[in-house]
Amino acid sequence: MRSLAVLLFVIMTAxxxxxxxxxxxxxxxTLIWWMTGSFSSEAQSQEDTDFLHIVLHxxxxxxxxxxxxxxxxxxxxxxxxxxxxxxxxxxxxRVGEDLFASSVYTFDDPLExxxxxxxxxxxxDLSPSDLKPRIDCTIYLKxxxxxxxxxxxxxxxxxxxLRGSTWASSEVVIGPGGLVSWDRxxxxxxxxxxxxxxxxxxxxxxxxxx
Numbered sequence: 244m245r246s247l248a249v250l251l252f253v254i255m256t257a258x259x260x261x262x263x264x265x266x267x268x269x270x271x272x273t274l275i276w277w278m279t280g281s282f283s284s285e286a287q288s289q290e291d292t293d294f295l296h297i298v299l300h301x302x303x304x305x306x307x308x309x310x311x312x313x314x315x316x317x318x319x320x321x322x323x324x325x326x327x328x329x330x331x332x333x334x335x336x337r338v339g340e341d342l343f344a345s346s347v348y349t350f351d352d353p354l355e356x357x358x359x360x361x362x363x364x365x366x367x368d369l370s371p372s373d374l375k376p377r378i379d380c381t382i383y384l385k386x387x388x389x390x391x392x393x394x395x396x397x398x399x400x401x402x403x404x405l406r407g408s409t410w411a412s413s414e415v416v417i418g419p420g421g422l423v424s425w426d427r428x429x430x431x432x433x434x435x436x437x438x439x440x441x442x443x444x445x446x447x448x449x450x451x452x453x
Contacts, residue, residue, distance in 0.1 A: 266312070270400050271337050274384070274392050275312055277417050278335070279303060281360075282446035285321065294439065296321040297327040300360035304332070305370070311336040311346075315365045317357070327357050332374055343384040343392070348374035376450070377401070382413055391418040403428045408436040414443060 261423035265272045281300050286314040288296040288395050303386030305313045319327035330353035334346045350356075350366075350373055359365040380401035384394030395414040408428030416423045428436045 264306075268337060270386055271312070271335075271343065273390075274343060274386075274417065275303075275335065277392070277419055277422075278314065280448055281450050282421050283321070284444045284446050284451045286447055287445040291441070293441060294444060297444060297446070298324060301333070302360045302365055304364070304366050308371075310334075310371075315359060317360050319357075326364065330354075330356065331450075334371075337453055338383075341385055343386065343394070345382045345394075347377040347380045347382075349377065350374050380411070380413070382415060384415070384417070391416055393417075399429075406437045416443075419448075421445065 245325050266275070276425030278301050281298070282296045283299070284294060284402045288294045298319055300317045301314050303313070304315045314333040314335065316329070316333055317327045318329040319325075330350075332348040332350065334348065336344055338344045348371075351367060351419045356366065357392060380396055382394050382396055388393050393416045399410040399412075401411045401413070403409065405411075405428050409431050411426065411428045413427075414425045423443040423445050425439060430436055
């Protein structure tokens with residue numbers, strides 16, 4: 244297990260995808276590797292115009308911390324990459340024998356940090372104490388028999404006030420070539436108020452986050 248973790252680290256470093264020691268947890272290191280990088284829904288948007296061309300960047304931050312694996316996440320429409328519509332911090336950790344949790348946080352004045360994924364040490368001036376947790380919006384993931392990681396938020400626990408919604412759901416599948424992410428908002432009657440209607444956004448890997 245340790246040798247595989249080291250091999251993953253060598254490959255990730257060569258790709259410029261991460262600059263942190265592997266955790267020694269084979270499944271967790273695989274999930275970290277697959278989450279780290281730059282992704283695009285361009286191919287999907289060309290196949291179906293109901294989907295926008297979105298770019299997504301996820302980079303490791305605070306790699307010296309031992310309380311989880313931290314990511315800075317930035318998402319923007321490709322025609323307005325300087326004004327991302329979503330900027331978050333994720334905290335990834337194993338919480339069970341076959342269960343992983345990705346907790347979600349926000350921070351003040353996010354647009355002032357647009358493009359931070361390009362920096363050598365993104366959000367280096369912040370710490371977890373500067374973050375605001377999105378209570379009950381954690382995504383819980385398990386590894387499928389085919390190797391991909393799949394998960395979602397829990398029930399109606401993740402609150403949302405966007406566009407008349409009262410709660411939100413997030414579903415994700417993460418693999419070596421990218422990920423599928425489906426975020427939606429709902430009202431108390433279970434009527435969808437925002438989010439893609441046909442299915443999740445398919446983000447193809449386009450490179451490391453360097």
